[in-house]
Amino acid sequence: EPEVTQTPSHQVTQMGQEVILRCVPISNHLYFYWYRQILGQKVEFLVSFYNNEISEKSEIFDDQFSVERPDGSNFTLKIRSTKLEDSAMYFCASRGYGGELFFGEGSRLTVL
Amino acid sequence: TQLLEQSPQFLSIQEGENLTVYCNSSSVFSSLQWYRQEPGEGPVLLVTVVTGGEVKKLKRLTFQFGDARKDSSLHITAAQPGDTGLYLCAGRRGGNLIFGKGTKLSVKP
Numbered sequence: 241e242p243e244v245t246q247t248p249s250h251q252v253t254q255m256g257q258e259v260i261l262r263c264v265p266i267s268n269h270l271y272f273y274w275y276r277q278i279l280g281q282k283v284e285f286l287v288s289f290y291n292n293e294i295s296e297k298s299e300i301f302d303d304q305f306s307v308e309r310p311d312g313s314n315f316t317l318k319i320r321s322t323k324l325e326d327s328a329m330y331f332c333a334s335r336g337y338g339g340e341l342f343f344g345e346g347s348r349l350t351v352l
Numbered sequence: 353t354q355l356l357e358q359s360p361q362f363l364s365i366q367e368g369e370n371l372t373v374y375c376n377s378s379s380v381f382s383s384l385q386w387y388r389q390e391p392g393e394g395p396v397l398l399v400t401v402v403t404g405g406e407v408k409k410l411k412r413l414t415f416q417f418g419d420a421r422k423d424s425s426l427h428i429t430a431a432q433p434g435d436t437g438l439y440l441c442a443g444r445r446g447g448n449l450i451f452g453k454g455t456k457l458s459v460k461p
Contacts, residue, residue, distance in 0.1 A: 244394075271447065283395065283440065283451040296448055331394045340385065341442075341449060343394030 242266040244344035246332050252350045256321050261347045263315045263332030269342075271335035272315045274307065276300070276328040277346075283331065289315065322351045355379075356443055356452035364458040368430055373455040375441030376423045382444050384424045386415055389438040389454070398426075431459045 245264045253259050265272050274286040287297040289307055306318045319326055329348050333341040357376045365371055375384065383402045387395035399408050401417035401424060408415045412435075414427040428435055436459050442449040 273448070275451075282453040283389075283442075285448050285450065288448055290447075296446065333394075335447075338400065339383065339444065340397045340400060341395075343396070346392070346394050348392075 242342075244332055244334055244342050246330075246344035246347050248347055249345070250348040250350070252352065253322055255324060255351055259319045259322055259326075259349060261317045261319075261330050261332075261349070263317070263344055264313050265315055265332065265334035266336070266342055267313070269334035269336060271295075272309070273333040273335070273341065274317045275331045275333065275343075277331065278325075278328045286317075286330075319349075322349075324351050327351045356441055356450060358439075358441060358452040358455050360455060361453065362456050362458075364460065365431055367432055367459055367461050369459075370427065370429050371431055371457070372425055372427045373439055373457070374423065374425050375452055377443060378422065379443075380421050382421075384417055384421075385442045385444070385449065386424070386426055387440040387442060387451075389440060395440055395442075395451075428457075431457075433459045433461050435459050 247262045272289045275283050277283045285298050287301045288295045304320045308316050327350050329346040331346045332344045359374050385400045386398040389395040399415045404419045404421045406417045412429045416425045438454040438456050440454045442451045
């Protein structure tokens with residue numbers, strides 16, 4: 241069964257460092273998303289991406305964040321200068337034709 | 353801001369019991385989805401409800417969408433330890449999903 245895959249599963253970084261989280265969405269899906277979940281809190285929308293551009297973003301997705309689809313398969317989330325409060329699980333999702341989201345297993349980011 | 357309120361926040365029951373969890377909003381949603389999330393994993397879709405008043409069954413799970421499409425409930429019959437997890441409701445806003453905080457269910461054998 242097709243699935244969304246994310247790497248790395250866990251990354252530890254120093255405050256101020258750049259981080260790139262990678263996702264391979266399901267191959268025939270067209271809409272891609274990044275969500276984050278701070279420990280014990282709810283799943284929060286960050287950004288949606290369609291046709292090689294951002295279609296919507298939340299107020300969390302400030303200038304420190306960017307997304308890219310550098311080739312036909314990978315979908316990346318970059319955080320330019322990480323802050324302590326960026327520590328969270330980051331989930332990538334792609335959207336099926338029925339509107340359902342398929343989530344990856346997440347990348348845990350720990351900022352020290 | 354469209355908020356989805358889920359209740360209860362935590363629920364701990366014995367195997368074999370029935371339970372209902374709720375998802376409420378002051379806003380109308382075109383559809384609501386229920387996901388289950390286990391620790392360290394991403395949410396997994398259980399069901400989508402679209403029509404007001406709709407009832408969907410998935411084995412021992414029964415999902416209902418309110419007539420006004422502002423609320424939904426999930427009823428589990430004869431809960432099993434394998435039902436343990438975080439149950440999230442999510443409402444569609446445009447092309448995006450907005451999640452509630454979830455109900456953390458623990459089913460003890």
